[in-house]
Amino acid sequence: MSTDAPQTTDETSETSTEDAPAEAPSAGDRRRAQKQERAAERAREEAEAEAAAEAAKNTVHLKVFRYDPEVEGKQEPRFDDFHVPYEKGMTVLDALMYARDTYDSSLTFRHSCRQAICGSDALFIDGSQRLGCKTQLSDLDMETPIRVEPLPHADVVKDLVVDMEHFYEQMEAVEPYFQTDDLPDEELEEQRQSRENREKVKMSTRCIWCSACMSSCNIAAGDNEYLGPAAINKAYRFAMDEREGEEMKQKRLEILEQEHGVWRCQTQFSCTNVCPKDIPLTEHIQELKREAVKNNLKFW
Amino acid sequence: MHEHDVIVVGAGGAGLRAAIAAQEAGADVAIVTKLHPVRSHTGAAEGGINAALRDGDDWTDHAYDTMKGSDYLGDAPAVETLCKDSPKETIQLEHWGMAFSREEDGRVSQRPFGGLSFPRTTYAGAETGHQLLHTMYEQVVKRGVTVYDEWHVMNLAVTDEERPSDRSCHGVVAYDIKTGSVEGFRANDGVILATGGLGQVFDHTTNAVANTGDGVAMAYRAGVPMEDMEFIQFHPTTLPSTGVLISEGVRGEGGILYNDESERFMFEHGYANNDGELASRDVVSRAELTEINEGRGIEDEYVHLDMRHLGEERILDRLENILHLAEDFEGADGLEEPMPVKPGQHYAMGGVETDENGQTCIDGLYAAGECACVSVHGGNRLGGNALPELIVFGRRAGQHAAGDDLGEPQITTGKSDDYEPAEIDSPVPIGAVDPDDGTEPAAADGGAADGDAVLDTAVEAERERVEELLDSEGINHAEVRSEVQETMTANVNVFREEEGLKQALADIRDARERYQDVGVSDPSRTFNTDLIHTMETRNILDIAEALTVGALARNEFRGAHWRKENQIRDDENWLKHTLITWNDGQPELGYKPVILEGEDKTYEPKVRSY
The missing domain is CATH 3.50.50.60 (FAD/NAD(P)-binding domain)
Known part of the structure; x- marks a missing residue:
């Protein structure tokens, strides 16, 4: 199954018409015209394929990891080449979608929102963990093929899809929900929170569970039980929220101080470097270490 | 099961x-x-x-x-x-x-x-x-x-x-x-x-x-x-190249819409003389497209949403996410320049x-x-x-x-007594091509x-x-x-x-x-x-x-x-x-x-x- 066959049409991923035509020909005429157009388009395609090959400057070359445990020819991991017509503003996700919809519909990757909020499309792009939707091709070296691989340190399910179960388990291991004994009596009255405190937890609440950080972390790679940066950050989000109260904070620090908790972190900053939401993960982990020390001194 | x-x-x-x-x-x-x-x-x-x-x-x-x-x-x-x-x-x-x-x-x-x-x-x-x-x-x-x-x-x-x-x-x-x-x-x-x-x-x-x-x-x-x-709601402020949403919060905080002639068209062309940019979404979307259709769009495609005058502090406090979206998905710096926007399908x-x-x-x-x-x-x-x-x-x-028990609903469903049947004026057959296709x-x-x-x-x-x-x-x-x-x-x-x-x-x-x-x-x-x-x-x-x-x-x-x-x-x-x-x-x-x-x-x- 060769995918190294650029055949471009003028299909662009975005069209932009909202004006209803002022005077439309009859429905039948338009349908016939469209049919003719489609026939002409098919004829044009071959010529265009050649033209596109020549205009290689305007294409981007992706080398994409492929694997499927049950399909012959894909059981041994391999890289497929895709040549996608480049347009200004195109992201790695746009290019993958184009390749899938145009050349090979079995090309498999997770994606949904296309705007860096659903956290589905963390990938290993040119050797680093990034969101496909948030990575402009123009920010990569387009002179050489762009390598797109599944996240390292996770089991590959198929192509670019990895098994997220372990990540979710770690996220859920830190009691990742708000707990307080201090709710107002009135149903319609909120708990007060200072602007400073809200600001303090703000970055930590931005996590989109993409697992780029976990994938980048050497410690997590070597210690499967290590909570990992995302889960520790989730715990930080609650431990630092003044609405939970001191007692709850103690409990959270105990969870974080366990053998595979904060003390495993060796402050390599790899998680912080790859976080697509710019969360200062390493700083948060360090701060929790300091809190834990303070806490232990208090009970001496 | x-x-x-x-x-x-x-x-x-x-x-x-x-x-x-x-x-x-x-x-x-x-x-x-x-x-x-x-x-x-x-x-x-x-x-x-x-x-x-x-x-x-x-x-x-x-x-x-x-x-x-x-x-x-x-x-x-x-x-x-x-x-x-x-x-x-x-x-x-x-x-x-x-x-x-x-x-x-x-x-x-x-x-x-x-x-x-x-x-x-x-x-x-x-x-x-x-x-x-x-x-x-x-x-x-x-x-x-x-x-x-x-x-x-x-x-x-x-x-x-x-x-x-x-x-x-x-x-x-x-x-x-x-x-x-x-x-x-x-x-x-x-x-x-x-x-x-x-x-x-x-x-x-x-x-x-x-x-x-x-x-x-x-x-x-x-x-x-x-x-x-x-x-169908067409949201008036989506990024032209991707459809990514730019929140109405930008206009709620005071963001202004301009056409190619730098006119604040919501007022200057009379689309919403009281509420301007904060008119209802359908009103603003139609206004934008009318501007574009009448030749006052930018690159005949979009209008500008400007929030620079709100100041960096307020923008970072309340609209920080918008800066990231405009930068990552349209290459626009909302602190330095107006953001291109046009209507896009948003909600059913x-x-x-x-x-x-x-x-x-x-x-x-x-x-x-x-x-x-x-x-x-x-x-x-x-x-x-x-x-x-x-x-x-x-x-x-x-x-x-x-x-x-949430009480009796007042809204009726299905073909109730006040259902009024009507004809569909379609030029082609509609519905299932093959009613037995298994769906x-x-x-x-x-x-x-x-x-x-x-x-x-x-x-x-x-x-x-x-x-x-x-x-x-x-x-x-x-x-x-x-x-x-x-x-x-x-x-x-x-x-x-x-x-x-x-x-x-x-x-x-x-x-x-x-x-x-x-x-x-x-x-x-x-x-x-x-x-x-x-x-x-x-x-x-x-x-x-x-x-x-x-x-x-x-x-x-x-x-x-x-x-x-x-x-x-x-x-x-x-x-x-x-x-x-x-x-x-x-x-x-x-x-x-x-x-x-x-x-x-x-x-x-x-x-x-x-």
């Missing part, structure tokens, strides 16, 4: 809230979702949650604004329920720890939004949906609600009595994306559809790739009427017909959130009214399905068979469908999908006229016929997204057609629906909801009157000016 009391389909805001409510009411509840819950598109909502929380504000004002915003197509009992329940539900989120923006005194912040008479949009920066989604998922984890994630629901297990209102729903059939297995999920007490938007019917949309309206299409084919499908006001308790006319089948039409938004949804709908009606559906709701022979038998039959039918799709060789569904999306954007957009709508119906018919020859080229049972997308495209076809039938029928200008042939709101003829019923593959059109009588007052239609 899996068995639970209540099955919730979809895990965005409405689905999670429904699951929590059903569990609190004592039900064994499970969520079945094609994405992991935190991937749901509720997370992309930016602006906020309308709730009358403060002195000087009142739920009755919120209801008035909402009825006016709906262009008098919202049903008053639904609107009043929304506005009464929203404060409690919003504070409930705070009590679950949601990180709202805060005032100096530590209370949750509120800001002005379009069409509101009071600044009652409660927000968390420009990422309110993300905070809401994660807060509710935390509660689902805390409560140990069962979640079947990455299971795509293919069909409903519904009996096949002649009249939809005699039918009952007993579960769903779902496809495990990871393994390819097709399983039945028995629901003893109810199925709640919470599948969200249908934006993928269009090609320029703020919606996620996953928003293919699956729940809407499944309920439609099972016999539930689709209500007011023609009412219509959907699965329900009453205030989320019930459809089929016993045991519920819908809540964007996939439902209760109807609170009528002809046009106000900004900040989608999130309260999720939590208010998500909770009600969950409670009701679990057996709580009909499956049912055991003999109608009133027991629930298990209905589910078993449905599972068998869906297993066959999967085998057929995997075995078939044919065209790529993506060709069919883009044909539909292109004609919808060309002909069923902000400005609509009869000729274009008929063209769209013809194109959709053509796409339907081509879909008969669709094939899945990936033979794998492992994470076969080719197969999932092919099934979604069938849903897109059915929805696009129903939407266009509604748009062709409603020959007036109301809310987000504009018709060239009759550019006035025609209250004499059109104070009524459109209902489209699948009717076993031969779609039927009908109407039911809008309910303008509230608890204590009647909302008399007034001229809607801003």
